[in-house]
Amino acid sequence: MMTAHDDLKIEQMPQTLREIVLGRMRGAILSGRFASGERLVERTLCDQLGVSRSVVREVIRILEAEGLVETMPNRGPMVATLDWSRARQIYDIRLLLEQSAAAACAESADAATKAKLTEALQAIAAAFTSGQSLTLAEATTAFYRVIFLSAGQDIAWEIVQRLNGRISRLRALTLATSERNVSGLARMTRIHDAILSNDAQAAALAVRDHLTEAASIAERLLKSEEP
Amino acid sequence: MMTAHDDLKIEQMPQTLREIVLGRMRGAILSGRFASGERLVERTLCDQLGVSRSVVREVIRILEAEGLVETMPNRGPMVATLDWSRARQIYDIRLLLEQSAAAACAESADAATKAKLTEALQAIAAAFTSGQSLTLAEATTAFYRVIFLSAGQDIAWEIVQRLNGRISRLRALTLATSERNVSGLARMTRIHDAILSNDAQAAALAVRDHLTEAASIAERLLKSEEP
DNA sequence: TGTTGTCTGATGGTATACCAAAGTCACTTA
DNA sequence: TAAGTGACTTTGGTATACCATCAGACAACA
Structure with a gap:
């Protein structure tokens, strides 16, 4: 109109x-x-x-x-500088919040949410193939935003965004790491599938694996660059 | 000198x-x-x-x-104003972070930590009997600070403090509520005991019960004062 | 009655001045 | 020569004056 x-x-x-x-x-x-x-x-x-x-x-x-x-x-x-002891804490907190959000989203996801999630996943896939890491970061952010906001957890989303800001340099490196490209999309797809089948536990597990891997890559990067 | x-x-x-x-x-x-x-x-x-x-x-x-x-x-x-939908989110996030911190603290607590925790609990008990709600709030904060910092989770502690700021009015009311006085100290003691016996799961459960009750009191207060 | 113009108060934005604290560096002196 | 000294510079902290804009109130007017 x-x-x-x-x-x-x-x-x-x-x-x-x-x-x-x-x-x-x-x-x-x-x-x-x-x-x-x-x-x-x-x-x-x-x-x-x-x-x-x-x-x-x-x-x-x-x-x-x-x-x-x-x-x-x-x-x-x-x-601000970032050492591993702080970065580790940030990954731990993200794990708690993102697991909770993914589980809540999986439980309550309706058709509209699922559609938005699939759309976001496709954007990530596109960014993966095109290899643009800035776009990839934005697409990943958009994916998680759908999860958090559809679960009604906008305050947790604020916190996660702020934490992501503090590890943004690491996050960019992590997303760009080649090993991540191999399994990264698969893991995001796993999260997506778990939510689409309304399986809260599977969603939480998928998030856990995804973040655990990201954290271990970040640890290697951080410790290798300034020991 | x-x-x-x-x-x-x-x-x-x-x-x-x-x-x-x-x-x-x-x-x-x-x-x-x-x-x-x-x-x-x-x-x-x-x-x-x-x-x-x-x-x-x-x-x-x-x-x-x-x-x-x-x-x-x-x-x-x-x-800033506070409605129940936001307050609920804050209690949910606190639950995640405080459970995690209490469990980590229980796993790693050494004698020094336990001593500090006992000291903090005694301060809470003193505040309960004296009935000063400002002192009680400070003592409770000190108790949790020991838990978070001894678990090495200072970033999570920052976040919890910030969240507590946003619900401070509720928190003061909750702490002052009489029903809380009956069971509040008992629940804090339960957390304390679980950590002293290095029982992570019991500590997490105690925190969960404590916070769940606080949240339900807060909900009643908030909904009664502005429906 | 409803529209319009004006006025006031509050904010956003900017520039500038002054002071205090800390670092730098050359110079003096033991 | 080495240590101390004092001036100069840089930077942050604070205060104040000025202007533009916007929102709300209010009065004047058709």
Whole structure:
């Protein structure tokens, strides 16, 4: 149903400068544009982004609360570093939350949810064959979003997203690892199938295997690069 | 060993104004000094706190990221409200994390940990008898902190603390509820005993019962006050 | 009565100034 | 030569003034 006034709608919704800068800086950290441990000098950022210190400082507070930035007294903010003991904890928490969400989703999934899930899986498959790791990460995120939101667990989803941000560098590497390509799609398919057959236990098991493997790959990568 | 220069030591170690204001405002929200849904006008806060807008704005960004404050476009920040569907999710997540932490703690607890746990339990018992609900909340927090940190799960502890902040009003009411006083201490003691006998499964079960009861009390309170 | 214009208050955004703390580095002195 | 000293620079912390925009209230007017 398309009426005349729809054409007049303002597209550019009021996105504040702060949100733009937040997205820009978050992306810069997640993509590795700002290296792990790199200092974030306020005035330099102001120049690079073309905004005032007020905006930069508020954005840094948000990133700090998200765990992406750490601030040392009288030294200023720097990109948070990640050691294996922390990464392991994050994988453990993700395991708990994602198992629970997958089980809940499997129990309550209706036809619409299943359709969305299949669609998301196909996007992942496409990203696998095309080999674009950025697309793959987005498709994987979309897959899990369907699981969490259809299970009515939006707060858990927020937490998982935040945790994923903190291990984003690892996650990108893990997804790009070749061994993952072999079995990764198969494991995602297993999760998908379990939910489609409303088998909560199988879904939880599939998630467990998937995450356990991801964690072990991450461990090897992390320990190999900085021992 | 007391030497002359010890007298010259500056007591007030570098706590930034921002941290002070953050603690003050967080406390004001958690204690109900700022009502749920109340608007937080920046310049009014500046007057009340005696600081500049820069500080207030940065603190609001932090509280926003913590989920204690919600900001509507062109309306400004307000204290976040809590409905049962969200509170239920928070109790579910706490259940997962606290069960896991209690089990891990039970498996790995050594003598020192057990001693600290017993000490924390005694503090809870003292708070129960004295009937001070603020002290009780702090003692309960300390009890769980021992569990999480001795299990090496400091990230999960961060998450639980943040979630507890969002349901703090409920939590205070729950702890103060009389039925809880009857069984509450018994349940905490059950958790304590399970960990001291290194029985992971019993610890997880005790936590589950404890939280399930807290959630059901919270549900009644929340649904009775705003249906 | 309903529309319109105006006004006020609050926010978002920016720039700037000042101060304090910490690091740097050359210079002086024992 | 080596240690200490003091000035300079960088950076973070805080305060304040200014402007644009938006929402809600309210009065004037047709």
